[in-house]
Amino acid sequence: MADTQTRLDEMIARLRERGHRLTPQRMAVLRILASSEEHPSVEQIYERVKVDFPMTSLATIYKTVTLLREMGEVLELGFSDDSNRYDGNKPYPHPHLICVKCKKIVDLEVASLSELPQVVAQSTGYQIVSQRLDFFGVCPQCRGK
Amino acid sequence: MADTQTRLDEMIARLRERGHRLTPQRMAVLRILASSEEHPSVEQIYERVKVDFPMTSLATIYKTVTLLREMGEVLELGFSDDSNRYDGNKPYPHPHLICVKCKKIVDLEVASLSELPQVVAQSTGYQIVSQRLDFFGVCPQCRGK
């Protein structure tokens, strides 16, 4: 994975290109998304931003995250029964492993998964544009309890 | 796939076992879920039930679908940005192919996908309890336009 600073600079550059402003609140959101491994929810980003900027509103976090999603700089993992989660490190579709107990989400590195889109496209005639590969389970930490 | 009547009888039996009643509205929902290939939304089920029972309310459909989901007799495909979709034929997790244009959802039969849970479990130490494998693309019909 690219290091945090590089990714942060990348996102900043993309925003500037598009003529967007870099407010302190927005910078805080970018920093969290560039550095976090745990695929935070908007609410979690909000709580962390509030430490430095207590006046920040939830709507502002939503607006920045939505903007980044539309720019393709953040991957949204939507859940119909829970808050959506966001990945600013690898903003393209990739497999995830989700703990049903602690809700932790980690990236899943399994070589055979990367060829799936082509296999599916060939065997179905669909033009594959995206994918969502989630495995739900109990993580080793939660199993121990 | 089991034929519609068999699946319908199965669901009816499971409800009876649990002491649930078979009202006309509920029967209509069961029939739709047992027979439909297209993974209908609650709203779509509602529209079809209303043809025969115009007094039916949306809440009733929701309650029946929720009951069946909790019993494990229906698979819920949740979408954070759209209505959830339901599969009463194969109520266990399996891969789907989703057309991003017409929203059609079809089952995806690719042999290599079925071994994935074990592979993931072994390589990660997680105890896999479920999965969600969705491929998004443009179906052949929509590509033609």
Add this chain to the structure above:
DNA sequence: GTAGGTGCAAATCGTTTGCTGATTC
């Protein structure tokens, strides 16, 4: 007869939007 179901309306919850005043460039 009674537990469970229906229909209606109100509540919920994550997310989005409209607007006004503030701020970045």
Add this chain to the structure above:
DNA sequence: GAATCAGCAAACGATTTGCACCTAC
């Protein structure tokens, strides 16, 4: 200085819930 952004509150849309009446068993 002007366009964009922040903050607030209200709106949204899918789903859930509370409750009074009804009906399958």
